[in-house]
Amino acid sequence: MQLSKLELLAPARNKEIGIAAIDCGADSLYIAGPAFGAREAAGNSMHDIERLAAYGQKYGAKVFMVINTILYDKEIKEAERLARQAYEAGCAALIIQDLGLLKAEMPPVPLFASTQTNIRTVEQAKMLEDLGFSRLILARELSLEQIREIRANTSVELESFIHGALCVSYSGQCYMSERLTGRSANRGACAQACRSKYDLTDSKGKLLVRDKTLLSLKDLNLGEYIPQLAEAGISSFKIEGRLKNISYIKNVVRHYRSLLDSFIASDSRYTAASYGKLYGGFTPRPESTFNRGYTNLFINGRRGEWNSGDAAKSIGEFVGTVKSSVIDKRGGKTNIRYAAVMRVENGDGICFIGKGGEILGSRANVTEPGLIIINDKIELEQGVKIYRNFNHNFEKEMEKNMPKRVLGVTLDLMYDGEDITLEAVCEDGTSASVLANGPFDEAKNPEAAERSLRTQLEKSTDIYLFKVNSLGGGELPFMPISAINDLRRRVAAELDIIRENPHETKSLKLASAAEHAERSVMSGVVPEKLRGIFNGKKITYLGNVSNKLSEQLYLDLGAESADKAFEIDPPIEAELMRCKYCIKFELGMCPKEGYSKPVAEPLFLVNGQRKFRLAFDCKNCEMVIFG
Known part of the structure; x- marks a missing residue:
């Protein structure tokens, strides 16, 4: 199989x-x-x-x-x-x-x-x-x-x-950054408008939500x-x-x-x-x-609480709640006593969510059980949650204690009474062999000689972890430990040479190219079965047609015409985002979930002087943002 x-x-x-x-x-x-x-x-x-x-x-x-x-x-x-x-x-x-x-x-x-x-x-x-x-x-x-x-x-x-x-929008279908800043998400320059704060108002101007990251997932x-x-x-x-x-x-x-x-x-x-397995680290x-x-988003076919709330930026792991805080006005420090869930250590980055939803951050300068001293003046009320967004000790651990990725290699040693041949097969299928010319001294203790061979051959060398499969050819000779180690290192070097052989690499590349050629439309010719699939349809800016080649492709596929990409010719008003995420659901206002109170629609997202109309495609369970 x-x-x-x-x-x-x-x-x-x-x-x-x-x-x-x-x-x-x-x-x-x-x-x-x-x-x-x-x-x-x-x-x-x-x-x-x-x-x-x-x-x-x-x-x-x-x-x-x-x-x-x-x-x-x-x-x-x-x-x-x-x-x-x-x-x-x-x-x-x-x-x-x-x-x-x-x-x-x-x-x-x-x-x-x-x-x-x-x-x-x-x-x-x-x-x-x-x-x-x-x-x-x-x-x-x-x-x-x-x-x-x-x-x-x-x-x-x-x-x-x-x-x-x-991203809150379906990928490739977001034009909000381009509309707001001239920085196109489809050109790699997204301004992350979805992480900004917005007010939510109804059609009568009533404020429903003030200054929240309503689009941040x-x-x-x-x-x-x-x-x-x-x-x-x-x-x-x-x-x-x-x-x-x-x-x-x-x-x-x-x-x-x-x-x-x-x-x-x-x-x-x-x-x-x-190939390769990780050890340690x-x-x-x-x-x-x-x-x-x-969040697991929609993977199970059900909606959940997808909004990141106040955490459009990372707040990290919860470590405890403030019991009291005192600002040392002379030294400019704040002493924070807290009920700890996890111990905060010197050098850790910590943060708190302020009254207005803003994230306040600082560095733990001195710590004791139940006490954090920071070099900033931050007023904190009792009960405020403390988060750690930088774990100093863990960062050092990752830097100094990396796992080792090694390739498994099986070894078969053969002794013909004169010379020793060591054959190696790497888990990627590469094989190599080296020869050690005799004659060798007779082993006075054959069991000890075999044990020495196994012990030394099964050590790791560079990225290879060796495992002896067989030691064959009759009674094994005596080999000094230095000679066994040299044999192992030589076969490792031979594996390196074979695995890095440029001719092998080229052959693999050519084979990949040949396989790809069977499927490819590199010739620019659209397969016959695809011609006409758009059946005279007009491709709007949502097709992201920004050059003559993509335009011709759509025409070959049967489109009547193809509008230019939003970045080239933006409509006066356009669908800027289409999302599986829905603000009405997040706020408990979804009619499918039993919400029946009247809502003065359309709803609007407001950011400064910019206003974006919301529409709700309840049949497809999608939210659309226009602007």
């Missing part, structure tokens, strides 16, 4: 963070090149990406480069150039948003459809598969039932986010749903966070590696997508790293 590979896919802001993610168990990475990434502050040189791909190769860990923004006509050639460089650097795939690239001159590398392509329906998924995508990155808002339906109607790989920040955490997601057809489990720091990535990746390994160990149908604590509180 062929095992299904399950991939833990981690974000990498840069090469150093990518290496840390691999060291903590990531099977694959996604990273931006110099341009066209959906996080414009997370670009990298192609040289760094090549070095990262080479590092990942040691463990069979892949690197995917993102070109996941919409592109203007003048940028297509540059995108083609970066795509070719990514292929030559050893990237295993490209993650793209702009469908115009399907008609561009791209290298023979698999293309993954970004979550920015808004994959929420079977129809969208089937179209993208037929266009040649090798993997679909599904919308975060899907339920297990919806994922199963897409799996039943497609054959490509399916990827799902399992952890990290949530908690962070996603689907750790407990890994078995169900795998059963539903997900093969890649993605962590969000290409702007996150190295400690966040270490902690979260190590946590999900442990969860995935536990599941794989319990179900013989699955295996990891890369820090114990992950996802609650101690950046989060706005956690």
